[in-house]
Amino acid sequence: MPVSQLLLGVLALGAAYALIALGFVLILNATGAVNFSQGDLVMAGGFGAVALGQALHWTGLALLPALLVGMAALGIVLAVLTYLPLRRRPPEAVFISTIAFGIVLQNLANRLFGAEPLAAPSLLGGGRVRFAGINASLQSLATIGVAALLIAALHVMFTHTQTGRRLRAMAQDRDVALAMGIPVDRMVVGTFAVAAALAGGAGLLLSNVFFVTPTSGGEYMVKAYIAVVIGGWGSIAGAVAGALLIAAFEVVYPSIPLLVPALLPWSDTAFSQTTSTIMLDAAVLLILMLRPQGLFGERVRQRP
Amino acid sequence: MSGTPSQGFARLLARGGIAAPLAFAALLWAAFVLPHASDYVVRVLTVAGTYALLALGFGFVFGQAGALSLAQGTFMGVGAYVSGIMAVRWGAPFDAALPASIGLPVLLALIAGVPVLRLQTHYFALATLLIGQVVLLIAVQWESLTGGANGIGGIPGLSLFGWPLHSRLAALLLVWAFVAAGGLLAWHLGRGRLGIAYAVLRGQPVAARAIGIDTGTLRLLAFLLSAGYAGLAGSLYVRAIGVLSPDILGFPVMVTCLTIAVVGSRRRVSGAILGAVLIVELPEWARFLRDDYLLAYGCILLLVIVAIPEGLTETADRWLARLLPPPPRPLPAPAPLPLISAPARGETLLEVSGLVRRFGGVRALDGVSLDLRGGEVLGLIGPNGSGKTTLVNVVTGIFRPDAGTVRFAGRDIAGLTPHRIARLGIARTFQTAALAPDLSALENVAIARDAARLGFWRALRARGAEKAAAEAEAMGLLVRMDAAAYALAPAGTLPPGIARRVEIARALAVRPRVLLLDEPAAGLNEEEQADLSRRLRTIAAEGMAIVVIEHNMPFLAPLVDRLICLDRGRVIAAGLPDAVTSDPQVIEAYLGTPRTVQA
């Protein structure tokens, strides 16, 4: 398998993970709170895409706008129920309320769709493209394209627009931000809406390749959390980098026996997907123990 | 004792809160309803008992230590797996497997806990989440040992000393006997000085270390206890239901535990038990919820954390306290405490030499040296960022110096942990009085007396009277600082001047020989400042060495014997106050020239 093929796989998976991590870090930056239901929002987006696809029979790209709007509405509900009432409490309160919201989403999905894995429609229809010795699916290319566009737009928004600067300011000192004229609560709700929409997009992209079940959210949540921790808590570029690193690990690790034929006998045990996850978790635990501020450091520090 | 039964009942309510009526109701139910209950009801109640144990354990790490551990369910699962596997492979009965069922989760907590407990909330939560995920995946992978995704069936039931407990009622009683024992232990540990120490650890972790509390060990203790209780709960659970499945390691168990803690109470034993019974019974009362019981848990968790965040029992106790105010407790008689164990006027107590500390590229301390003798008051001035607070932080062990030495009474202390340094005899106060807001002033000061005497075995053997000695001494210190009138007031309600005095009393409770005060006059009016100045001079006269960081020159200059001015990490002037305040370098860097009012 040529390295470029692997690289494409990493980029496609990493792009989807990056969208999830981005939504997570957006809420983190705007509110200082951890949204434990981010993964379940992705799951909701996936099921939303499934439902829309079954009703309308359009391609994923056509469904995307409606899905994003619907997910944004869900994000507003999330903000109103789990964050706004608890904004002056210690951070663990929001941990718990978002865990609760995630549980509710999971079980509602179970009720409505059952436990069988379902697939969302692909973005542009099936089909493959050949170039430069790579045989790529249209879906992976479209995934990379959509994600790259969204990430670039968000980056520009955060660093070069007044709205982005105000969002960052809000996260750091809510009261002073209010006193500067920033309508904090309105912007918080808006942030949750955008983060949920991003999750919805990720859900559409991922559920086509990986199928969606009510419990898929938990895995995605852990990955977003890991991406943000290793990329540097609060850093948007770091979250994207972290997502790509995780994707790289997940794609490369099980492929090691293909690259090193001597290890082939162990491909079902030491190099299975499950073991891959175990190794990733163990690696992150090690990073947490040795260098908790992430590979790139936390952005905001206290001046001692 | 005189008094009507209703008065006695009211006294019981006032002391024990809602726990007393709950226990009474439970006993009534057990006596009259239980003997006629169906097998099914008994079985559900048995499971509720195991979850009560799980929640009681969670109360140590989440309630006392304040750390949101998401591995509590995992520890229960590990206990279940150990007991189940030992039963199936080696025919080990419940009690023979018990030490390993408790021991392995505790060992896991020890290995994982030491490096991750010091992490902040958002990292610690992830670390415990990952531990849970890894254990679950290993259990599913390692089919030969664990039965993989299908688990193992036919686990034999509970037995004691070779006698199998065939009836469901007997199993129920055994489980709840463990709950009673576990609850008693948790209650006993929480109500003594250990409970107070944990309250300080939660509210003000840095200040806790500054008064000699070993926060790292206390957190680890809480984590190990929680793992042990969870292991016990798991081994009881797997024997009670007879099936071992990887579900016990899944996140839903953690969610249930969290829901119980939030709904019932994080810290109170009665809350954990009540919560467990309510939450486990819930799907039974509302049959339509049976398939969606997790959905119900989610909604309840959300509702409760938003509306009644302290949980049912503490909220009920609060209402009860309003209806039946508890009797005012008498103030302990103050016991005089000589401030210094070994008065050492004139003896050099603190020697700082060539101290360097960098943060990133900035040299916060760039070769600072000073001496401090017993009985003298040294003033430390300088612009912001000149290194004053960093100097105090290095001396008290919060930061290690990059170069240079710190010697206390001849002993090298650079690099020791803050609580060790506090116990050796260096105490400090903070820029904003760092008292634990929910504890009374008296409790805040008394725990500093006891910081060196904390520990699991001590707490186990403790009796109610142990607190009395420390409280009497604390009272003496409060009298000395003229804050005795506020002894029983919660520290969060104290006016700033009083809070400052209580904080100094707490620092004195550590029995220091060196006292480092960070902007003690901030927030005090002129009368209070003069009063503080007098008190500090009296304390110095007894042989204490005092360092005062201040910007308030009218307060500082008459108080101190010597003055040191820092600028950009270096000492730019040192000596008698008059000489330093008229030093041109000090005027340039710090004081400025006096201004007059325009007419």
Next chain:
Amino acid sequence: MTARPLLSVENLVVRYGAVTALHGVGLQVGAGEAVALLGANGAGKSTLMKALIGLMPAAAGRILLDGRPIQALPADRRARLGIGYCPEGRRVFPGLTVRENLLVACWGNAALRRQRLESAYALFPALAEFRGSLAWQLSGGQQQMLTIARSLMDAPRLLLLDEPSLGLSPRLTDEVLDRIPAILAGGTAVLLAEQNATKALAVAGRGILFARGRVAAAGTAAELAASRDLHAAFLGG
């Protein structure tokens, strides 16, 4: 004062739970004036500032900005109406650069933002030097200058300056307070809460003395500086 005052506070009552912090306070600030709010800690100065900007609710009384009652408006609305707030304790946005700290408080188009940035750098040249640095890296004095400059970025008609000297060396306090005449000249009235009475009265035209949540004395700067009331109020506590 024949013209309508810029700020008029009437019988303002503010409570912290069961404790009343302000007992029916009344005062006025005219356009182009600098008024010093004096008094010991705990007298209520910061509470008044927070109530004026809306970070603390008023239990009773009125706050009028140019004749318009604003006591029911949320803080962000009051800021947009022309009140600048410089909180005590140098509360910069630590993770934003100096330039970004200034920009977030400016509500206008790109040209206006550029103009206001230049004015800020003119007022505090040190900020221009550090414009790309993250705010947490600045020294205490620089952070104080940043908070003041930031509160001026929307060209407020009234600036609430809460204890700028807290934690600053005497020399830096002078540097900071010396900017007030320039701020006045720019068309912004100033209400300055300060513990350091001498320094405050050196830059203000009028002074109001607070004690225990009430106005204890008022007058021109010279009158107050000379009066006995000042000393009595401090010692009375």
